[in-house]
Amino acid sequence: SQLAEENPWALSVHEGESVTVNCSYKTSITALQWYRQKSGEGPAQLILIRSNEREKRNGRLRATLDTSSQSSSLSITATRCEDTAVYFCATDSGQGGRALIFGTGTTVSVSP
Amino acid sequence: NAGVIQTPRHKVTGKGQEATLWCEPISGHSAVFWYRQTIVQGLEFLTYFRNQAPIDDSGMPKERFSAQMPNQSHSTLKIQSTQPQDSAVYLCASSLAGQNTEVFFGKGTRLTVV
Structure with missing residues (x-):
């Protein structure tokens, strides 16, 4: 089973609107990372939020982390067409391993 | 900095043939990871090297798949006797x-087994 899972499976918004992707995870973590993958490319990191942080911002992006409920969210404000991508949350395997384990992803489509 | 380079970008093999995928990590990076991505399974972790030594191969299929890192500038993923279900990025x-x-990703190699 997945260590992390995003929801919803897909979202569609118009340019300028805001969108939020949610993530639930199953292990204790030291940090959670959000990645974005555009068509034909590999995933690229957007935000890393550590377990002692509740919120992290990067431009139009805002990530939150609630370790008590083992959940995180990624919000994008003032969306643009180029924000169209699959968004993943990722954590380490929680067993001393370092490899990132990714969720199933949320497809975000931004239309003009 | 050219980023992580993967070659080839696309590879088509016949069922039963061998496929070798190449990766050149970013210079100075000591950790190298391989993942497999399909529509059905999503992004699956396969294996991980640190300073060229294999650290975690818990995601590798037990048969037919192997990964090597002979030097700090490249890693290979080899799939023997490829099967249609190996088709993935x-x-x-x-x-x-x-x-x-x-973690910095390459653009991937799309493997199609026909």
Whole structure:
């Protein structure tokens, strides 16, 4: 089973609107990372939020982390067409391993 | 910095043939990862090297798949006797040492087994 899972499976918004992707995870973590993958490319990191942080911002992006409920969210404000991508949350395997384990992803489509 | 380089970008093999995928990590990165991505399974971790040594291969199929890192500048993923279910995008990634560092991905190799 997945260590992390995003929801919803897909979202569609118009340019300028805001969108939020949610993530639930199953292990204790030291940090959670959000990645974005555009068509034909590999995933690229957007935000890393550590377990002692509740919120992290990067431009139009805002990530939150609630370790008590083992959940995180990624919000994008003032969306643009180029924000169209699959968004993943990722954590380490929680067993001393370092490899990132990714969720199933949320497809975000931004239309003009 | 050209990023993580993967070659070839596309590969078509016949069922039963061998496929070798190449990865050149970012210079100075000591950790190298391989992932496999399909529509059905999503992004699956396969294996991980640190300073060229294999650290975790818990995601590798037990048969037919092997990964090597003969030097710090490249890693290979070899699939013997390829099967149609091996068709996927194989992604290589690298990062600096340490926990919770950013992982940089290549563009992937799309393997199609016909």
